[in-house]
Amino acid sequence: xxxxxxxLLRSTVEAWEAVRSHAPLVQCLxxxxxxxxxxxxxxxxxxxxxxVDIPGEAGPFARVASGVLINLGxxxxxxREAMREAVSAADDAGTPWVLDxxxxxxxxxxxxxxxxxxxxxxxxxxxxASEIIALDGSGAGGRGVDATDGVDDAVAAARRIARAxxxxxxxxxxxxxxxxxxxxxxxxxxxxxxxxxxxxxxxLGAVMAAFAGVHDDRFEATVAAVTVYTVAAExxxxxxxxxxxxxxxxxxxxxxxxxxxxRTRAVIA
Amino acid sequence: xxxxxxxLLRSTVEAWEAVRSHAPLVQCLxxxxxxxxxxxxxxxxxxxxxxVDIPGEAGPFARVASGVLINLGxxxxxxREAMREAVSAADDAGTPWVLDxxxxxxxxxxxxxxxxxxxxxxxxxxxxASEIIALDGSGAGGRGVDATDGVDDAVAAARRIARAxxxxxxxxxxxxxxxxxxxxxxxxxxxxxxxxxxxxxxxLGAVMAAFAGVHDDRFEATVAAVTVYTVAAExxxxxxxxxxxxxxxxxxxxxxxxxxxxRTRAVIA
Amino acid sequence: xxxxxxxLLRSTVEAWEAVRSHAPLVQCLxxxxxxxxxxxxxxxxxxxxxxVDIPGEAGPFARVASGVLINLGxxxxxxREAMREAVSAADDAGTPWVLDxxxxxxxxxxxxxxxxxxxxxxxxxxxxASEIIALDGSGAGGRGVDATDGVDDAVAAARRIARAxxxxxxxxxxxxxxxxxxxxxxxxxxxxxxxxxxxxxxxLGAVMAAFAGVHDDRFEATVAAVTVYTVAAExxxxxxxxxxxxxxxxxxxxxxxxxxxxRTRAVIA
Numbered sequence: 001x002x003x004x005x006x007x008l009l010r011s012t013v014e015a016w017e018a019v020r021s022h023a024p025l026v027q028c029l030x031x032x033x034x035x036x037x038x039x040x041x042x043x044x045x046x047x048x049x050x051x052v053d054i055p056g057e058a059g060p061f062a063r064v065a066s067g068v069l070i071n072l073g074x075x076x077x078x079x080r081e082a083m084r085e086a087v088s089a090a091d092d093a094g095t096p097w098v099l100d101x102x103x104x105x106x107x108x109x110x111x112x113x114x115x116x117x118x119x120x121x122x123x124x125x126x127x128x129a130s131e132i133i134a135l136d137g138s139g140a141g142g143r144g145v146d147a148t149d150g151v152d153d154a155v156a157a158a159r160r161i162a163r164a165x166x167x168x169x170x171x172x173x174x175x176x177x178x179x180x181x182x183x184x185x186x187x188x189x190x191x192x193x194x195x196x197x198x199x200x201x202x203x204l205g206a207v208m209a210a211f212a213g214v215h216d217d218r219f220e221a222t223v224a225a226v227t228v229y230t231v232a233a234e235x236x237x238x239x240x241x242x243x244x245x246x247x248x249x250x251x252x253x254x255x256x257x258x259x260x261x262x263r264t265r266a267v268i269a
Numbered sequence: 270x271x272x273x274x275x276x277l278l279r280s281t282v283e284a285w286e287a288v289r290s291h292a293p294l295v296q297c298l299x300x301x302x303x304x305x306x307x308x309x310x311x312x313x314x315x316x317x318x319x320x321v322d323i324p325g326e327a328g329p330f331a332r333v334a335s336g337v338l339i340n341l342g343x344x345x346x347x348x349r350e351a352m353r354e355a356v357s358a359a360d361d362a363g364t365p366w367v368l369d370x371x372x373x374x375x376x377x378x379x380x381x382x383x384x385x386x387x388x389x390x391x392x393x394x395x396x397x398a399s400e401i402i403a404l405d406g407s408g409a410g411g412r413g414v415d416a417t418d419g420v421d422d423a424v425a426a427a428r429r430i431a432r433a434x435x436x437x438x439x440x441x442x443x444x445x446x447x448x449x450x451x452x453x454x455x456x457x458x459x460x461x462x463x464x465x466x467x468x469x470x471x472x473l474g475a476v477m478a479a480f481a482g483v484h485d486d487r488f489e490a491t492v493a494a495v496t497v498y499t500v501a502a503e504x505x506x507x508x509x510x511x512x513x514x515x516x517x518x519x520x521x522x523x524x525x526x527x528x529x530x531x532r533t534r535a536v537i538a
Numbered sequence: 539x540x541x542x543x544x545x546l547l548r549s550t551v552e553a554w555e556a557v558r559s560h561a562p563l564v565q566c567l568x569x570x571x572x573x574x575x576x577x578x579x580x581x582x583x584x585x586x587x588x589x590v591d592i593p594g595e596a597g598p599f600a601r602v603a604s605g606v607l608i609n610l611g612x613x614x615x616x617x618r619e620a621m622r623e624a625v626s627a628a629d630d631a632g633t634p635w636v637l638d639x640x641x642x643x644x645x646x647x648x649x650x651x652x653x654x655x656x657x658x659x660x661x662x663x664x665x666x667a668s669e670i671i672a673l674d675g676s677g678a679g680g681r682g683v684d685a686t687d688g689v690d691d692a693v694a695a696a697r698r699i700a701r702a703x704x705x706x707x708x709x710x711x712x713x714x715x716x717x718x719x720x721x722x723x724x725x726x727x728x729x730x731x732x733x734x735x736x737x738x739x740x741x742l743g744a745v746m747a748a749f750a751g752v753h754d755d756r757f758e759a760t761v762a763a764v765t766v767y768t769v770a771a772e773x774x775x776x777x778x779x780x781x782x783x784x785x786x787x788x789x790x791x792x793x794x795x796x797x798x799x800x801r802t803r804a805v806i807a
Contacts, residue, residue, distance in 0.1 A: 033573040035302040039467035198577035244789025251513025308736035520782025
């Protein structure tokens, strides 16, 4: 099956309305730089964040959460243990989880962990082009969290990862690409200011976990997450005087989003 | 003795002026999601935050701090050790400390720690209804940090905790209740936007520690903390276009608060 | 050699333009309260932040980073190990690194670590007067992160540290002093609101690491970092209604800074 852009727009609006009405509980095991913006993005979206990331609690919570985010940005030893626990429990309980392999490639601890977790079949993998290429084992990774490769270079890697995990892979960039290994869509919303605020990308991983928690079709859920988040970013950019006011406006825009704005602005191809 | 609303309003203004003039040093051992907003709320209030939360330093610092906050939101093993150290030292030195039992109930690590710390008689316990009920052992706890019980359901639990600790318990909600086990007051200020910003509740725990550091009467200090914080939130809400701008406006409002606004807006019953 | 104010202004503008064009990669091992604002300040400045602070990764990354920040605000055991690793690797690879000895003096863990790291010759040391005096071993330290000593009291201590490390020492305060042990300059920009926002000082340490990464003369690089940051703070203060809106405006001002504003506003003596 190939979904039409019209179908994806419809499912995006429905999935967004489901997030609003169900307030999915999103467990975040994420890096220490972006915890606040991640939680605030989820709250503004209408989801319910919970940063339960210690061993002994991460597993039990992953069983009851709607979705789980595993972000490898600052993986302390205790958090790595909690991540393994959360992923096993999520797997066992059928909770969808998102892997964000931040800065994998040359950094040894996270790169090994990402390879290990990838084998446990994340529902969604989100990264920039360099991270996706590195996770696929086909490149050298980026420079910290910055992508040094283009989105197009990463599409083949994304497809391979998606086929191996049976999940969905999203490559973030000026144009976002979402693939399940068979089908592929390009999403044209967003604003460069998202790259000028720390957590601009990481918070999207949490948004994907929220959408995966309310919409069973992973591909559609991921398209919806990217579209809702990047449309809100566009609205925010129109009100921002720089990266500081943009981060504030992004939360207001996510909170104030309506279906009409979503339908009018969405660029799905 | 039963304090009148007029008395409590007067002591609220006095305690707030004491925070402004003494800049109490507030040691925060708190969760990784809310460190920034907690420190910024204290600074805007006129207090002096210090996040000293490692073993070997947490104890010595608790001896010289004006007040200590113990928030169980993301309790790593190292932080748990530091919390025990800080509480013992605070106890020994007579430093008032506040316990915020975030999401206790079903999460095993923090629930056990909260029960242990509770026996060391916190000056103030702050939580939402579900957390207070869970800390009392009379309920199942909430869903992550969200309260699923109403404030009224929690009042009996709050009274029992207050009598057992000899301290004060504050139940946060649309109406806040403060009790010392004998007396009780309802505080009607605030805005729903406080629940749409991460740390909106957690930062209040730190504000309580600041007030406990300058005003010996724990009941009055806690009433003052809730009233000052929630009045500032109301002022901020009038200037906010959503949760992002609300968080910014909350800091400006705490900074710009004056006694007249406090007196005019305070709803103490 | 003694640099004239005119020379320092010229090198400040050049160094700032170099940061903009080279986007130096700044590795931050910093405290849990200020990670977000630190990363956002670097992004707004035009640098590229990376919070790589775990053992096994901190060392390798310090070899490729343009500059490294070591901030002792909340030094967990794992972070202390990572700091030692990063400093050794930076030393070996010739990567300039900045030491911010937050609240050293009476707190035993960080005070010992600061003394140890100081012997490894940081390119730049940044602190308030109390911290610099404490690091020199000539005072008792401040009250948490607040300076209780004046900048002038710290100048002799700063000179001694600079001579011992062969680097530069910057004392933050209403007037900032930068010294290399021989030469000395006073920088008069800034705004008191910087002390009302958590990370207002800590983020400057990261800015210094960014400038040290693009400009070989450490003295000039540090003067440039202080001047750019405090001029942006002045611009931000003109647009702020309190500490909340100031923090937002600071990021917008760093992003929107131009050479003319820098030249017109800089107060270098």
